[in-house]
Amino acid sequence: MAALNLSRIEKTYPNGFKAVHGVDLDVRDGEFMVFVGPSGCAKSTLLRMIAGLESITGGELRIGGTVVNALPPKQRGIAMVFQNYALYPHMKVYENLAFGLKLAGTPKAEVDQRVRHAAQLLEMEHLLDRYPRQLSGGQAQRVAVGRAIVKKPEVFLFDEPLSNLDAKLRASMRVRLTDLHRTLRDEGQPATVIYVTHDQVEAMTMGERICVLKEGVIQQVDTPTALYDRPANVFVASFIGSPEMNIHEAMLQSREGRPGLMLGEQWLPLPADKAALLPTGTEAVRFGLRPEHLGALPRPDGQSLVVPGTLRTMEHMGNEVFVHFALGALPFTARVPADQLGALQGASRGDTHGFHFQLAACHLFHAVDGRRLC
Ligand SMILES: Nc1ncnc2c1ncn2[C@@H]1O[C@H](COP(=O)(O)OP(=O)(O)O)[C@@H](O)[C@H]1O
Ligand SMILES: [Mg+2]
Known part of the structure; x- marks a missing residue:
């Protein structure tokens, strides 16, 4: 069970800048939730606080019912995929996928089983023997996602993972990622996803629900259709939809x-x-x-x-x-x-x-x- 509950979450950076202003949000177990908003609206800050990479300066964060404010990242049951998917250049794809598991002392047979399962889910079995430099941008991004999958996290956090890809590849990766979420659900291993993007098309096509942010304040949380048909304010109305309202x-x-x-x-x-x-x-x-x-x-x-x-x-x-x-x-x-x-x-x-x-x-x-x- 990995529902997330954010209650009055705040972030004030050490320099005194307040980036997040009392965010209340429930993310359901197994839900695909998208955080969307313009650059600087605190999407990454929120995601990093959920991951445990950034301290929470106010409010309470619960994962699966437990308050995790003070828990280190490793104990939160999450895996994160970033825009810059820094793979280990001197390791083949297989090793890139296996590395974290081996480090954690996972038995070899299980490492192999998990790596092959992730490779199969992402249709990259034929890439396992390659080095990162032999991969296209889209393939490297799939490996980065694979590294998250092998951990079998309860929560996946994605921070603009497709921003470095060209438009065509972005479109196909969108489908691949939403497909993956459904496959995991069908396999009885549902994962809660929080996916950050500044791209409203990504938000609309991928999110089961979307949380629209502006300057560290939630503007609206709703399904894509509801956001489009009944925007809560002018900001949401003009942010969602292209051409603009x-x-x-x-x-x-x-x-x-x-x-x-x-x-x-x-x-x-x-x-x-x-x-x-x-x-x-x-x-x-x-x-x-x-x-x-x-x-x-x-x-x-x-x-x-x-x-x-x-x-x-x-x-x-x-x-x-x-x-x-x-x-x-x-x-x-x-x-x-x-x-x-x-x-x-x-x-x-x-x-x-x-x-x-x-x-x-x-x-x-x-x-x-x-x-x-x-
Ligand atoms: N370490 C930091 N110290 C002070 N301010 C920061 C720091 N990191 C980010 N910020 C500020 O917090 C706000 C939100 O940043 P960020 O979460 O990166 O936005 P987004 O991911 O939505 O583009 C921005 O105004 C940014 O300048
Ligand atoms: Mg960001």
Whole structure:
């Protein structure tokens, strides 16, 4: 059993800098949890405190129900994989995998069995006889993961393990690692994983749940879908999703009894159910709309509102096009399937077009503190 429980965890570095501000978090036994956030938000600090590589200056950390604040790393039942997977250059892959176990006095037959099992899980049996210099970046990273697997830890900690790989390899390693987590679960050896990344795509595709951090404070902990559909604040809304959610300040204004808002010079009606959820007295909000809720054609169900915008640029991705346009002075990005460009096909910069806003899908945030209103 290796659930983790972080209670009011704080970190103040010896120089007085407070990097972590009272983090409360439960990671379930066998869960794949991702910590995501921009550089400097204290992902590594938190992970290193869990690993025991960094002291905890406030709060309590439990692993499997036991308070481990004072336990050295070796006694925490964890294995960590870093971005820089420093393998021993003078040892073959087999020895790299076996080294830690041998050092711990594990019987030879068991070392061999564990090394071969890890190699099989990571499809690298053919690499066991090679030296690290004979490996590609992706292969070396697999060996680094293998070194963690042979330890049979209850908790795996990954700190940006794929950052050094090119985009294509990163994509295949993502699948390999999530697959590995499921295989271990199927084999009756479930491992709790905490995976740190600054890459929201990695977070969204790998995490069963995601913990979004900003400046040492948790912003939201949720499933990928819930984070995407119901971001708790403007920070999460703009951090998750690519292209980013369009977010602009807006003033509430009813017209002829209909709730609505002014976006620059443009008045847009607000869906009644959303307007009803706004705290009474709200005057200003931050209005958010994901790029896929902006189109070039009317929605088949009639649930969109056409607004004239000025075309800036179009980025062709193959199956879809990111259309950048302006509503008055406000920039917007629409994400349009390539076969639904309509009159935008062949349009030029500066042309005026009708863009279809799917307002039922809009997000409204507090004008000042950015928290989700509805
Ligand atoms: N040893 C240290 N002493 C003082 N400040 C540190 C130390 N290590 C990291 N920090 C600071 O703590 C914050 C979090 O760092 P880190 O955990 O490495 O962030 P991340 O991994 O999310 O990029 C940063 O502002 C960083 O400068
Ligand atoms: Mg880091």
